[in-house]
Amino acid sequence: MTNRKLYPATGGLRGNLQVPGDKSISHRAVIFSAMANGTSKITNFLTGEDCMRTVEAFRQFGVDIEQDRGTLTVQGKGVEGLSAPTQPINFGNSGTTARLMSGVLAGLPFFTTAYGDESLSKRPMDRVVNPLREMGATVIGREDGSYLPLAFQGSPLQAMRHELKVRSAQVKSCLLLAGLFAEGETTIIEKGVTRDHTEKLLPQFGVELTVNGPTISIKGGQELKASDIRVPGDISSAAFFLVAAAITPGSELTINNVGLNETRNGIVQALEQMGAKISSHVHTYVGDEPVGDVTIKYGQLEAITLEGDLIPNVIDEIPILALAASQAQGTTVIKDAKELRVKETDRIAAVVDTLTTLGANVEAKEDGMVIHGSQSLQGGSIDSYGDHRIGMMGAVASLISHEPVVIQDKDCINISYPTFFDHLAQLQNKKTS
C-alpha cells in the first residue's frame, strides 16, 4: 500500500491536455482484432491495467499481440485460430474484461477457467451467466455462477431473443459477442440507452448488425476482418480534469481529441446543467466515434438533480461529479444510480465516506446520494478502497483542500489512468510529491 500527499493548488490548472485512450473502446478493439483474420493495428490504446488484462487473455489463447507503448499490433487468425489456454485466465480488477470475455469463452470450443481479484470476485456475474445459459452455454461458478471464479465448457450456442434485465453495456456486449458464435440471429433489447461502442466498432471489423432503437440483432457465424483502429481519448478520464478546472480558481483548460460519443458525453451535459463555463465541439470521426475538444474555465457551479437516462451516461463519472456538487451552490440529488453499489467498490459508500472525511456534508441513499454544496474541504487521509476513480477524486479534492490530502493505495489509479499524476503536475505546472 502506498501513500501520496497532495498539496492544495496555488494556482489553477491551465493548458491543453490529451488524455489516454478510451478504456471501453480499447477493450473492444483488442477483442475484435484478436477474433479477426489478419493484422490489426490499434493506436492510442489505453495501456492501463484493465485493458492489459484483455490483452493477456488473448495471448493465453495464442494470439500474437505486440505492444509498443500505446500501439498494439494484433496478428489475428480468426476464432478458429484461437487455442485452448492451459492456465486459468486472470481478469484482475476489470469488470469489462470479465463480462465481455464471458461471451467469447462461452462460444469457443474448449474448456477455460477465469478468476479475478478480491473486488472483481464480489461483482455480479449472474447478469451474464444466466442469459448465456439461455443460449446453451455451459458455465459453472461460485454460487451457481453468480461470482468468479467461473469455468466455461465451450459448446454450440443457439441464438435467442432477449430483453436485458440490467441496463448494462457490458451485458449487452457480452451477448452480442456470444451471438457471433450462435446458430441463427440473436436479438437483444435494451432497457434504455447504454454506451454503444460495440455496435459502432463491430461493423469496422466487417460484422453486420442492425440497430433499431433499443433492439440490436446480430447473425452468428460472421467472420471478423482485421481493421486499424485509432482510439479516442477517454472522456471518463478527462472528467477528473474538467471538474478540477471547474472548481479550482484560476483554471482554464482544453482537453483535445477526446471521445464525445452521445452515450458517453453526459459529464459535459451535467457540468453545463451546473452552470459551468464549458464548451465542446466535435472535429473528427474515427470510424463512427465522434472526437473533439472540450474547454472549461473555473466558475461558480449550481446544484442539480442527476437522475434517469443521464445516469448510465455518467455512471463512472459520478464520484467526481459528487466532488463538483460539494462546491456548487445548493443541494445536489443523485438518484437511479444503484449500479454504483456493484462497481470496483460500493461507490455510494466510498464517495460519501471520502467526501465526509475531507470535510463535506454528504448523505448516502439506497440508489444515490444527497450532496450539500458550498463546502470548504479540510483535507486529511483517505483510502482509495483500491478503486481508481475514488483515488483520482481524492487527488482532485486536494486542489481545493486547506490541508494536504493523503491517499492510501493510490497505485490503483494505474487501472485506468497510468499517467494521471504526470498530467496533474503538467497542468499545475509544478510537481506533486
Ligand SMILES: O=C(O)C1=C[C@@H](OP(=O)(O)O)[C@@H](O)[C@H](O)C1
Ligand atoms: O461496457 C463498458 O465498457 C463499460 C460499461 C459500464 O459498466 P456496466 O455495463 O456494468 O454499466 C461502465 O461502468 C464500465 O466502466 C465500462
Ligand SMILES: C=C(OP(=O)(O)O)C(=O)O
Ligand atoms: C466500473 C468501471 O470499470 P469495470 O466495470 O470495467 O471494472 C470503471 O472503470 O469505472
